[in-house]
Amino acid sequence: MTILVGSDSRILIQGITGTTGRLFAEKMVAHGTPLVGGVTPGKGGSGVAGLPVFDSMREAVTATGANAVLSCIAPKYVVDGIFEVVDAGVPLVCLYIENIPVHDAIRMCAYANARGTRMLGPNSAGAVSPGRANLSDLNDNNMRPGRIGIVSKSGTLTYEVIDELHRHGHGESTVVCLGGDRVIGTNYVDVLRLFEDDPDTDLIVVIGEPGGGLEYAAAEYAATMRTPVVAYIAGQGSPQGARMGHAGAVVGEDERSRPQNKMKAFASVGVQVARLVTDVGAIVSRRLEQAKAS
Amino acid sequence: MKLLEYEGKALLLRHGVPVPAGALWPQVPDSSNGWMIKAQVLAGGRGKRGGIQAAATCSELEQRARAMQGGRLGDEPVHAVYIEPRLRIEHEYYLAAIVNRDRGQVSVMASASGGIDIEEVPKSGIATIDLDPLAGLMEFQVHHLRRALGLKDSLAGQFGDIVCKTVATLVQEDAELVEINPLVRTAEGQLVAADAKVVLDDDAMFRHPDRPGPAAWSVDSRFMQRCRELGVIGVDSRTRNGQPPKHPSVALLGNGAGLTMATYDQIALSGVDVAGAIELHGALARGVDHTAEVIRTLFLLEADVVFINAFYQLRSTHALAQALLQSLDSPGAPSRDSVVVRMRGVQQETSQKMMEEGGCFYTPSLSEATARVLAIVDAMSRKAQLGR
Numbered sequence: 042m043t044i045l046v047g048s049d050s051r052i053l054i055q056g057i058t059g060t061t062g063r064l065f066a067e068k069m070v071a072h073g074t075p076l077v078g079g080v081t082p083g084k085g086g087s088g089v090a091g092l093p094v095f096d097s098m099r100e101a102v103t104a105t106g107a108n109a110v111l112s113c114i115a116p117k118y119v120v121d122g123i124f125e126v127v128d129a130g131v132p133l134v135c136l137y138i139e140n141i142p143v144h145d146a147i148r149m150c151a152y153a154n155a156r157g158t159r160m161l162g163p164n165s166a167g168a169v170s171p172g173r174a175n176l177s178d179l180n181d182n183n184m185r186p187g188r189i190g191i192v193s194k195s196g197t198l199t200y201e202v203i204d205e206l207h208r209h210g211h212g213e214s215t216v217v218c219l220g221g222d223r224v225i226g227t228n229y230v231d232v233l234r235l236f237e238d239d240p241d242t243d244l245i246v247v248i249g250e251p252g253g254g255l256e257y258a259a260a261e262y263a264a265t266m267r268t269p270v271v272a273y274i275a276g277q278g279s280p281q282g283a284r285m286g287h288a289g290a291v292v293g294e295d296e297r298s299r300p301q302n303k304m305k306a307f308a309s310v311g312v313q314v315a316r317l318v319t320d321v322g323a324i325v326s327r328r329l330e331q332a333k334a335s
Numbered sequence: 336m337k338l339l340e341y342e343g344k345a346l347l348l349r350h351g352v353p354v355p356a357g358a359l360w361p362q363v364p365d366s367s368n369g370w371m372i373k374a375q376v377l378a379g380g381r382g383k384r385g386g387i388q389a390a391a392t393c394s395e396l397e398q399r400a401r402a403m404q405g406g407r408l409g410d411e412p413v414h415a416v417y418i419e420p421r422l423r424i425e426h427e428y429y430l431a432a433i434v435n436r437d438r439g440q441v442s443v444m445a446s447a448s449g450g451i452d453i454e455e456v457p458k459s460g461i462a463t464i465d466l467d468p469l470a471g472l473m474e475f476q477v478h479h480l481r482r483a484l485g486l487k488d489s490l491a492g493q494f495g496d497i498v499c500k501t502v503a504t505l506v507q508e509d510a511e512l513v514e515i516n517p518l519v520r521t522a523e524g525q526l527v528a529a530d531a532k533v534v535l536d537d538d539a540m541f542r543h544p545d546r547p548g549p550a551a552w553s554v555d556s557r558f559m560q561r562c563r564e565l566g567v568i569g570v571d572s573r574t575r576n577g578q579p580p581k582h583p584s585v586a587l588l589g590n591g592a593g594l595t596m597a598t599y600d601q602i603a604l605s606g607v608d609v610a611g612a613i614e615l616h617g618a619l620a621r622g623v624d625h626t627a628e629v630i631r632t633l634f635l636l637e638a639d640v641v642f643i644n645a646f647y648q649l650r651s652t653h654a655l656a657q658a659l660l661q662s663l664d665s666p667g668a669p670s671r672d673s674v675v676v677r678m679r680g681v682q683q684e685t686s687q688k689m690m691e692e693g694g695c696f697y698t699p700s701l702s703e704a705t706a707r708v709l710a711i712v713d714a715m716s717r718k719a720q721l722g723r
Binding site: 064144151155179193194196197198224225226250252254277278283284285288289290294 | 646
């Protein structure tokens with residue numbers, strides 16, 4: 042079993058005829074991800090990577106039975122595009138694009154939540170269960186099926202942690218990127234709940250960053266979990282007030298936004314916290330040993 | 336980005352929130368009650384530091400405004416001096432509309448204890464409402480805030496109007512924060528926004544093409560201005576504490592916010608000074624020449640060591656390697672033995688070869704790259720000590 046995406050995923054790409062959409066389609070097909078088609082208004086009836094293109098999301102869902110969407114459309118169409126996905130009743134959508142105005146994100150998240158669609162992002166690198174389904178920008182060649190779950194806001198930091206896990210002989214069950222924006226559709230606790238019920242995940246790495254306070258809820262929930270958690274919070278050295286690339290990653294004037302306080306929150310409930318990203322692999326190995334022994 | 340008080344008030348006024356009829360010095364608005372002279376700076380707490388002064392007469396006004404103009408308040412230059420007619424204040428309230436990140440909604444906070452830092456007001460003294468974006472601001476929510484503030488019925492109309500328009504300012508101007516502290520009740524029975532702190536959403540600038548760029552940008556370093564022009568995210572840490580930059584220092588280039596932050600930590604948590612960083616923010620897709628220009632911008636930080644850390648999944652780092660070599664040939668470029676490159680990506684062997692042939696240290700491992708940077712810094716420090 043995996044979470045969010047797996048062998049039973051049926052994926053559509055919104056904007057499949059664009060440059061980004063086409064690249065993702067070809068990558069998915071090449072690596073055996075269950076892609077079933079795509080949507081581009083006005084391009085219905087054509088094909089990409091040997092798969093059908095539809096004019097509307099509803100039409101595509103009806104024809105293919107799709108249950109997940111990777112949205113790769115241009116920024117100015119994004120709000121309408123996400124509303125269309127939600128309206129078509131798709132249970133999972135990943136919004137890859139970044140630099141979305143925060144008030145647009147608020148509307149999209151509210152609509153998705155109200156209608157029961159789980160939205161990853163905006164600014165999410167996606168979700169991937171290696172060897173089964175890849176709804177993300179991660180390279181299948183850089184993944185290794187295994188038993189460690191990852192939940193992170195950042196994409197690039199996730200690459201680094203995956204690399205760390207591999208150096209220590211571990212692989213991934215599912216990797217979930219929430220997105221680096223200020224307001225995002227899915228939070229840490231939503232994903233931790235899913236991991237907690239996944240018999241094939243032995244440990245979860247939570248990757249946090251400055252800004253906002255979603256990590257505190259994650260720490261609180263981790264305290265109640267059977268599955269061990271290891272946390273790493275980036276940005277401890279970041280200067281106050283600087284936007285570090287993610288719209289959301291700012292060490293603010295409020296104490297809650299500071300990485301050090303987020304680390305304390307995890308440590309206070311017994312979660313082991315890595316100080317540097319290059320410490321994560323060793324800590325995961327040690328924590329797994331401990332779990333085995335107890 | 337943060338706006339100065341007068342810029343924020345202009346936005347509030349546009350949406351019909353009552354503000355004093357102020358003007359930028361040397362213009363002086365009419366007043367029958369003297370004036371307030373207000374230093375336009377981004378930092379809070381300016382009242383305590385002499386950034387807000389009263390003047391009863393024209394000569395007082397002239398003297399104090401002149402002294403303030405072009406000066407500094409703490410670490411920050413005074414961007415402008417703003418003059419307002421002095422209000423007859425009966426009570427100071429607090430009102431703010433914010434993007435509540437954790438809830439994914441707009442929240443409105445109000446307190447009867449205005450005029451002080453809201454962090455100092457106990458939670459029980461602050462009333463909060465959360466706005467469902469699919470429903471918007473409801474009448475009952477405004478009532479809740481008004482009751483919590485203990486406002487008289489005669490002010491209900493004005494208050495409701497101000498709450499509504501403050502939320503409209505937040506949403507329509509694409510702001511993350513609109514804070515009115517204090518919201519003043521005057522002796523004449525009017526509610527007036529006596530101060531304004533507005534933070535705009537950088538990502539929504541395209542929706543407001545006519546809005547002028549924030550005044551505070553003009554004092555940003557050349558490095559920060561250049562980063563903005565090139566569409567990358569710059570972090571200039573050199574003058575953050577008002578101290579001169581330290582040496583040896585490291586300049587960072589990373590792709591993606593998370594990796595850039597983590598790289599920053601690798602260096603900064605070892606006690607080594609980071610002069611600043613650039614997050615490429617997709618610059619590579621704009622070609623080799625553009626990327627080379629971004630790297631040349633990194634050199635403006637005048638750091639002693641340059642640390643490039645790029646990790647791509649689906650992209651080759653070839654263009655980045657080319658751009659780096661191109662930029663290292665430019666005048667003012669650092670010497671190649673002070674450059675440490677860690678690159679991962681499709682066909683990274685090609686990049687490795689290019690880097691090594693170009694005389695730059697290359698490794699695919701972040702741990703190794705970090706160790707190398709710290710070793711170079713260490714050697715430089717020793718040398719500097721010996722030279723003393």
